[in-house]
Amino acid sequence: MILDLHTHSIRSDDGRAKVGNYCQWIRKKQIPLDGFVLTEHRQWDDSSDYRHLEDEYGLVILKASEVETDYGHVLVFGVNDDLVNSFDFAKIDNPLPEVLEAAERCGAFAAPCHPGRKNVGLFAHYDVKGPVEGVHTVEVLNGGSIPGEDELSVERAAEHGYRSFGGSDSHIVSRIGFCATEFEDNIGDIDDLVAALQGGRFAAVNLREPV
Amino acid sequence: MRYEDVDLGDELPSEHPDISMEKILIFTEAAKMKFPRFIDHEFARAEGLPGALVPGIMSQGLLAAMIHRWAPGCRIRSLDTVFRAPLVVGTTPTVTGAVTDTDDEARTAEIDLIVTSEEGRTSVLGTALVAFD
Amino acid sequence: MTKPDLDAIKAEWIGTEFDHANFTIKVEDMVNWAEACGETDPRFTDPEHDDFQAHPGFTTHLVTRRVLPEEFPKIQGRGIDGGKSVEVLAPVRVGDELRASATIADIYDKTGRSGTMVFIVQRMSFVNQNDEPVSTVDWKMIRNVVDQA
Numbered sequence: 001m002i003l004d005l006h007t008h009s010i011r012s013d014d015g016r017a018k019v020g021n022y023c024q025w026i027r028k029k030q031i032p033l034d035g036f037v038l039t040e041h042r043q044w045d046d047s048s049d050y051r052h053l054e055d056e057y058g059l060v061i062l063k064a065s066e067v068e069t070d071y072g073h074v075l076v077f078g079v080n081d082d083l084v085n086s087f088d089f090a091k092i093d094n095p096l097p098e099v100l101e102a103a104e105r106c107g108a109f110a111a112p113c114h115p116g117r118k119n120v121g122l123f124a125h126y127d128v129k130g131p132v133e134g135v136h137t138v139e140v141l142n143g144g145s146i147p148g149e150d151e152l153s154v155e156r157a158a159e160h161g162y163r164s165f166g167g168s169d170s171h172i173v174s175r176i177g178f179c180a181t182e183f184e185d186n187i188g189d190i191d192d193l194v195a196a197l198q199g200g201r202f203a204a205v206n207l208r209e210p211v
Numbered sequence: 212m213r214y215e216d217v218d219l220g221d222e223l224p225s226e227h228p229d230i231s232m233e234k235i236l237i238f239t240e241a242a243k244m245k246f247p248r249f250i251d252h253e254f255a256r257a258e259g260l261p262g263a264l265v266p267g268i269m270s271q272g273l274l275a276a277m278i279h280r281w282a283p284g285c286r287i288r289s290l291d292t293v294f295r296a297p298l299v300v301g302t303t304p305t306v307t308g309a310v311t312d313t314d315d316e317a318r319t320a321e322i323d324l325i326v327t328s329e330e331g332r333t334s335v336l337g338t339a340l341v342a343f344d
Numbered sequence: 345m346t347k348p349d350l351d352a353i354k355a356e357w358i359g360t361e362f363d364h365a366n367f368t369i370k371v372e373d374m375v376n377w378a379e380a381c382g383e384t385d386p387r388f389t390d391p392e393h394d395d396f397q398a399h400p401g402f403t404t405h406l407v408t409r410r411v412l413p414e415e416f417p418k419i420q421g422r423g424i425d426g427g428k429s430v431e432v433l434a435p436v437r438v439g440d441e442l443r444a445s446a447t448i449a450d451i452y453d454k455t456g457r458s459g460t461m462v463f464i465v466q467r468m469s470f471v472n473q474n475d476e477p478v479s480t481v482d483w484k485m486i487r488n489v490v491d492q493a
Contacts, residue, residue: 013452013463014293016338021312021321028220042454068455092455118457146296146332171293172336173311174323228382238380241373242405267425268404272381275400279385287400291429293484337427 001187002205003060004036004180006075006113006139006167011048012041012066017173019050023057031177032207035060037077037193039113039167042068042090044079062190065089066113071096071125071132075139075167078108078194100134109197113139114169116152123156131160137197141166141204143178165197166204178208212282214318214343223281223308223322228273230265235300238269252300262299270298270335274324277306278339285341288319292337296328303329308339318343348419348462350453357448362413367406369440374398377405397435403470403479404428408446411466411485416448419462419487426463426484433477441473449482453489460489 007022008015019038026033036059038045043065050061064077070093076083086102087094096112103110115122115138122138140153141164157164166179184201187193196202232250239245247254248264255263271292278287298304305327312321319342326335371391378388378399386393436442449467453460464485470478 013454016291016293016323016336018312024219025311073455092453092460119459120455120457144333147330172323172325172338174309174325226382234380234382237376241376241380244405268401268428269381271401271404271428271430272377272383272399276378276381276383276385279383279388283385287432289429289431290400291427293427294425337429 001034001183001185002032002180003183003187003193004033004168004170004177005165006039006066006142007036007170007176008040009038011038011043011045012171014041015171017170017176019048019061020053021173022176023053023059023061025173025176026059027057033059033177033180035062035187036176037062037064039064039066039075041066042092044084044089060187062193067094067099068092068120069094069096069099071112071129072115072117072120072122073113074099074110075113076103076108076110077197078190080106080108082106083108096132097134100132104134107194109194111137111139111165111197113167114142114145114149114153115139115156116149117145121149121153123152135160135162137163137165139167139204140164141179141206143168143170143175143208163200163202164204165202166206180205180207212285214320217282217310217313217320217343219310219313221310223277225305225307226277227303227305228276230298230300230302230304232263232300235263235265235269239266242266242268249300261297262301265298265300267292267294267335270294270326271337273306274308274326274335274337274339277308278322278341281308282341282343285343288340288342290337290339292324292335294335296332296334298326298328298334304334348417350451350462353417354451357413357416358450359447360413361445361447363408363410363446365406365408365444367442367444369398369436369438369442371438374402374438377402391438395435397437400432401428401430402436403442403468404430404481404483406442406444406468406470408444408468410446412464413448419489421462421487421489424458424461424486424488426486428484429482431480433479434472436472436478440478442470442478444468444470458488462487462489
């Protein structure tokens with residue numbers, strides 16, 4: 001099963017994609033995705049309900065968050081009320097160890113995204129401050145990466161023995177599915193996703209058409 | 212191009228617009244923004260920039276021109292662009308677009324827009340809403 | 345460097361109308377703008393065309409004397425243009441006398457490749473001499489506060 005684990009909609013300040021348009025684009029372009037996860041910036045979008053789109057398009061559409069920490073950006077899957085009350089999703093400098101601890105405690109899954117990126121990637125901070133305990137999984141393929149960033153992510157993730165996943169980081173419709181994650185398990189809801197991520201049976205995949 | 216000819220998923224013909232210094236000088240004069248960071252490579256580099264920059268609103272104009280060539284006579288109702296990375300004057304960018312939604316009642320199309328630098332970096336991302344008679 | 349209190353700034357400034365300006369639209373600017381952008385549609389390049397009008401983004405360059413309110417807090421950092429969006433409500437024609445008002449529409453912070461950034465969204469609303477709304481422009485001004493790493 002292939003899911004794009006990192007996408008943004010118009011709910012994110014720099015997102016320009018409507019979720020329904022993502023769905024119809026995936027079907028029209030025959031992108032080999034079984035679904036996607038909306039990881040809105042600095043918020044937990046509790047109110048949006050995409051179940052009707054799931055039914056209409058036969059896609060799994062899940063919600064998560066992209067939060068900001070003192071070690072760069074982190075995707076958080078399995079957000080619940082306990083986690084929302086554990087730290088401020090709107091802050092741009094949440095201490096990473098606190099985010100990781102809170103996710104673990106609340107049954108969620110937190111993983112740094114685009115770790116090879118300057119300033120907002122994990123490894124740039126590792127170079128200055130050293131590694132953080134509690135990181136076990138990172139996003140190594142990101143559809144918004146510039147040349148060199150994904151390569152750095154892959155290399156450093158391997159050095160640290162981190163598991164790897166992929167996501168498009170799409171902010172417009174036509175960028176969805178550039179990168180994704182292939183799971184061995186079937187995923188129908190967010191609990192399945194968190195369990196699959198915790199289980200480690202997945203791999204990052206590049207779905208971009210060759211130039 | 213009539214509305215009936217527009218389909219979800221259609222890609223606009225990509226273009227490599229002219230962003231030579233000659234064009235930038237004309238644009239910045241018209242836009243009353245003849246600032247050195249746009250028209251002087253040395254000044255721009257001294258400021259830590261990679262060279263003289265194409266004004267963001269000119270990139271927006273390049274995208275509008277591409278839309279008008281794809282669908283002559285169409286009316287752009289909105290243009291929304293995020294400036295992500297500098298575009299250097301005198302280089303060769305690529306502008307692309309794709310139809311991401313259509314509305315039969317309103318006879319409009321939503322279009323994704325991208326300006327990519329010659330190094331392959333996304334310089335501008337955006338969307339447009341285009342109306343047809 | 346002291347971090348700005350964005351919540352306080354937002355509470356005080358969002359929605360504040362802080363400046364006005366008038367603009368006369370000139371044919372040479374309209375034509376030069378369009379041609380510099382590589383436009384080939386005569387609606388935007390030929391003043392003799394029945395439907396000659398300004399390029400869709402033309403009003404994005406029109407600014408009030410102040411881009412921020414006079415007493416707006418000084419946020420240190422390099423200024424970056426984060427993007428512009430324009431809603432085209434009606435064609436802008438040669439000789440139009442546009443009146444614009446400027447407000448602060450939003451303020452927020454985020455981090456990116458450039459480091460910590462404060463975004464200030466300034467909104468300009470334009471009406472013509474007949475009081476018809478012709479465009480709304482949102483301008484994302486960024487103050488690049490500091491590199492995190």
